[in-house]
Amino acid sequence: MSDTRGLLIVLSGPSGVGKGTVRAAIFKNNIYNYVYSVSATTRQMRPGEVDGVDYYFTSREEFEELIEEDALLEHAEYVGNYYGTPIRAIEDNLSKGHDVFLEIEVQGAMKVRERMPDGIFIFLAPPNLNELESRITGRGTDNQEIIYERMQKAREEIDMMKHYDYVVVNDEVDCAVNKVNGIIQSEHLKVSRVVDQIKLQIHNYFQKGE
Numbered sequence: 001m002s003d004t005r006g007l008l009i010v011l012s013g014p015s016g017v018g019k020g021t022v023r024a025a026i027f028k029n030n031i032y033n034y035v036y037s038v039s040a041t042t043r044q045m046r047p048g049e050v051d052g053v054d055y056y057f058t059s060r061e062e063f064e065e066l067i068e069e070d071a072l073l074e075h076a077e078y079v080g081n082y083y084g085t086p087i088r089a090i091e092d093n094l095s096k097g098h099d100v101f102l103e104i105e106v107q108g109a110m111k112v113r114e115r116m117p118d119g120i121f122i123f124l125a126p127p128n129l130n131e132l133e134s135r136i137t138g139r140g141t142d143n144q145e146i147i148y149e150r151m152q153k154a155r156e157e158i159d160m161m162k163h164y165d166y167v168v169v170n171d172e173v174d175c176a177v178n179k180v181n182g183i184i185q186s187e188h189l190k191v192s193r194v195v196d197q198i199k200l201q202i203h204n205y206f207q208k209g210e
């Protein structure tokens, strides 16, 4: 017995907290068959990234067309670049019963919350801010100015935690992965998600006998 529509899962949190790392660990085994929502972005491709897998890399003009065509569930400008979530794949997959997994920053997550309030919103938090700074620095992708900008932003983002359903502290990646999977699987067991199906089964059973 399961609900038929998939769940929309939004993993969000400040830059450098480990969203990409936790998401990659979840998708390495992907035991629950989540579908990853590939975002569009105008930022430069990093070494090792693949177009269409990590992101759809677009020009600013192409991105603005997506906005005009209403092809994005949400979009945000983040540290000088556009990022956005294509809506079509999300709708298709949810209606087929697949759980769809979004990894996006906080402004975007709040916009998704307005449009899809049934989603599950998980905030990934750093153990502390010094650790957050050393993770951003250690990644080696940003210069000092961007790191400062990202830390300023992190302060505001952590304040938005109150608008989420769950918080997972990313101290150990494996622990965080287990917690995220645990949240999603518990959500599937909620009575409110299966009650209509149970009622229908009962109805069908007793109708047969009449």
Ligand SMILES: Nc1nc2c(ncn2[C@@H]2O[C@H](COP(=O)(O)OP(=O)(O)O)[C@@H](O)[C@H]2O)c(=O)[nH]1
Pocket: 013, 014, 015, 016, 019, 020, 039, 040, 043, 074, 075, 076, 078, 083, 084, 085, 086, 103, 104, 105, 106, 107, 108, 109
């Ligand atoms: N609003 C929004 N944010 C996104 C989307 N895709 C990725 N992001 C977020 O944009 C931020 C910057 O991403 P990126 O440049 O890949 O850097 P990194 O995640 O810090 O390595 C991260 O917080 C991502 O989670 C999207 O479609 N919409």
Ligand SMILES: Nc1ncnc2c1ncn2[C@@H]1O[C@H](COP(=O)(O)OP(=O)(O)O)[C@@H](O)[C@H]1O
Pocket: 013, 014, 015, 016, 017, 018, 019, 020, 021, 022, 135, 136, 138, 139, 170, 171, 172, 173
């Ligand atoms: N639990 C963790 N413990 C230690 N380092 C981590 C952990 N999670 C992620 N990191 C490291 O922190 C840096 C930022 O992680 P990343 O996944 O790129 O963050 P985000 O996607 O949130 O911007 C990376 O160098 C990554 O290896």
